[in-house]
Amino acid sequence: MEPTKKQLVALVYVGVSLIVAAWGVQLTSVQTQWFSAFSNLRPDVGPVSFAFYPNNSTGLASLTASVTNPTNFGLSLTSISFVIFANSTSEDFSARGSSEVASSGVGLDALLPAHGYINVTSSATIYIDAVNQLNAFLANHTADARIFVQTNLYLRSPFGILAPTYCFEAPGRPVSVCPLSRFG
Numbered sequence: 664m665e666p667t668k669k670q671l672v673a674l675v676y677v678g679v680s681l682i683v684a685a686w687g688v689q690l691t692s693v694q695t696q697w698f699s700a701f702s703n704l705r706p707d708v709g710p711v712s713f714a715f716y717p718n719n720s721t722g723l724a725s726l727t728a729s730v731t732n733p734t735n736f737g738l739s740l741t742s743i744s745f746v747i748f749a750n751s752t753s754e755d756f757s758a759r760g761s762s763e764v765a766s767s768g769v770g771l772d773a774l775l776p777a778h779g780y781i782n783v784t785s786s787a788t789i790y791i792d793a794v795n796q797l798n799a800f801l802a803n804h805t806a807d808a809r810i811f812v813q814t815n816l817y818l819r820s821p822f823g824i825l826a827p828t829y830c831f832e833a834p835g836r837p838v839s840v841c842p843l844s845r846f847g
Contacts, residue, residue: 724789730775
């Protein structure tokens with residue numbers, strides 16, 4: 664006996680439903696892997712060095728950083744930004760009501776490979792209103808200066824760009840919260 668037209672249509676619907684269900688499972692698996700990789704990233708910030716140029720009241724803050732991906736899933740890293748703060752254990756630094764002294768961004772548009780890493784070097788111009796004050800502050804606090812770096816990773820995801828924030832006391836010691844930014 665030959666199948667009826669209704670039975671053929673029903674069979675097509677069942678086939679399409681199975682394909683859509685399998686596609687949904689596959690997408691869910693990819694998203695789960697992506698979020699697992701995202702939550703296991705290990706950024707690190709090395710020491711921050713400062714160079715001051717008193718003749719023209721400018722300065723640079725330079726740092727190296729790395730991001731390690733310990734998972735089996737690669738991620739697309741579009742850029743990294745750094746905000747640098749100065750302080751000491753004995754005295755607060757403040758320029759315009761904040762300890763923020765410089766910021767920079769590095770465009771990458773790179774794949775952070777599975778079980779791989781990316782190294783980044785960045786230089787940031789020290790804010791003009793903080794240069795002289797920071798130079799004197801660091802000269803007076805050679806033994807107890809504390810430098811903090813807020814790091815934002817900009818990752819391309821199935822949902823758009825996601826930007827987790829990390830904070831370090833340079834070099835490489837994670838801290839839970841960075842000082843407040845001067846720009847909000």
